[in-house]
Structures are given as structure tokens and as C-alpha cells.
Amino acid sequence: MASFVYDAQLADILLGDIHFDTDDIRAMLVKSTTTADVNVDAATLSAITSLNELTDASYTGQSTGNFSSGQYAFATQTVANDAANDRAEVDFEDIAWAAINNETIGGCLIYKWVDGTAANDIPLIYVDLGDITPAGATLTITWNAEGVVQLANV
Numbered sequence: 001m002a003s004f005v006y007d008a009q010l011a012d013i014l015l016g017d018i019h020f021d022t023d024d025i026r027a028m029l030v031k032s033t034t035t036a037d038v039n040v041d042a043a044t045l046s047a048i049t050s051l052n053e054l055t056d057a058s059y060t061g062q063s064t065g066n067f068s069s070g071q072y073a074f075a076t077q078t079v080a081n082d083a084a085n086d087r088a089e090v091d092f093e094d095i096a097w098a099a100i101n102n103e104t105i106g107g108c109l110i111y112k113w114v115d116g117t118a119a120n121d122i123p124l125i126y127v128d129l130g131d132i133t134p135a136g137a138t139l140t141i142t143w144n145a146e147g148v149v150q151l152a153n154v
Contacts, residue, residue, distance in 0.1 A: 003107075003127045005149060008043040013151075018124065020090045020149075021079045024113040025124070027072045027095060029054045029139070032106035032131045036123065045111060046118035053109075058101040058136075070097070073113070082146070089147030096141075100134040108141055110148070125149060 005013070012018045030036050031052040039048045054060070059070040066073045076093040092110075110125040125148065132139070 003125070004040060005125050006043075006123045007041045008047075009122060009124055012122075018112060018122075021077050023077075025074045025077055025092070025110060026113045027074070027092075027108050027110050027141075028070065029059060029097065029100075029105050030107050030109050032104040034106050034109075036109050036126050037107055037128060040126075042123050044119055045121045045123055048123065051109075051118070054100070054103050054105065056100070056102045058099050059097065059103070062097060067097075072097075080147075082150075085146075085152070087150045087152035090149040091147045092143060094140060094142045097134075097139045099136050100139050101136050104131055104133045105129055105139065106131055 009018055013020075031054060033050065034052040035049040036042075036051060042048045045051060054070060062070050066075055072095050074092045078091045080089050080091070082089050095108075107129050108127040109123060110127065112122040112124055114120040114122060127141070127148070129141075
């Protein structure tokens with residue numbers, strides 16, 4: 001499935017309940033067996049039938065800098081108006097997970113961290129990575145220069 005914003009959060013974004021620039025926004029890697037790529041109506045992480053976050057020690061052992069047990073807490077979160085293209089753009093800094101082993105990665109799940117529990121944390125964006133196996137290499141996600149998410153006039 002393609003990348004998308006979770007349906008359950010679309011209204012919250014427009015109502016101003018989700019603040020991409022100031023909320024605690026984080027990213028996790030999920031296995032190719034996840035259902036995060038099809039549970040588009042999930043309101044919380046626990047509503048995703050099979051989250052299947054990576055469990056390999058090469059992922060969970062990453063706990064320095066902005067990493068905590070493999071998950072990444074964004075330090076740079078921007079929302080900008082792109083008047084030339086009639087849209088708003090949400091962007092984050094690029095992420096590099098070092099030496100990921102033994103698992104096939106299906107995607108990156110960007111979520112709002114509420115309290116660290118699946119019952120309360122909110123899935124925002126699923127980014128399809130196309131089933132990759134880094135085999136010990138660094139996995140770098142370089143976001144599109146025009147933003148991770150765009151809101152445009154139709």
C-alpha cells in the first residue's frame with residue numbers, strides 16, 4: 001500500500017488538535033508483516049491489528065541521541081506555507097538507523113507520542129518503504145524536500 005495520513009486523524013489535524021510543529025512526534029520502523037499499512041482508520045496504535053514493530057537487537061539497542069529503543073523522537077518539526085504551490089508542508093529531519101539486521105522492514109510509522117502506551121499514542125502517517133532488508137547496513141530515510149505531508153487546494 002502507498003504512504004498515507006491515517007483517516008482517524010484528518011479531522012484532528014484540521015481542528016488543530018494535532019500540532020506537527022510542537023507535539024511530541026516520533027517514528028518507528030515496522031516489519032513487512034504489519035497491518036499499519038492497511039488499518040487506515042486506526043485512532044490509536046492499539047487499534048492497528050498487527051503493529052509488528054522491529055524487535056531485533058540492532059534496532060531496539062539504538063538508544064542514543066534522539067533514539068529510544070529504536071524509536072526516533074523528531075527534534076526538527078516544521079510546518080510551512082508554500083504559497084508558490086498553493087499548499088502547506090510538514091517536514092521533519094532525516095533519520096538514520098545504524099546497522100539494522102535480520103528483519104524485513106515494510107514501513108516507517110510516524111505517530112504522536114502521548115504517554116508511551118499503544119492505547120493512547122496516535123498514528124499519524126504511514127510511509128511505505130517497500131520491504132527492505134538492510135542486512136547490517138544503515139537505513140537512512142531522507143524525506144522529500146517538499147515535506148513529508150502536504151495539504152493543498154484541490
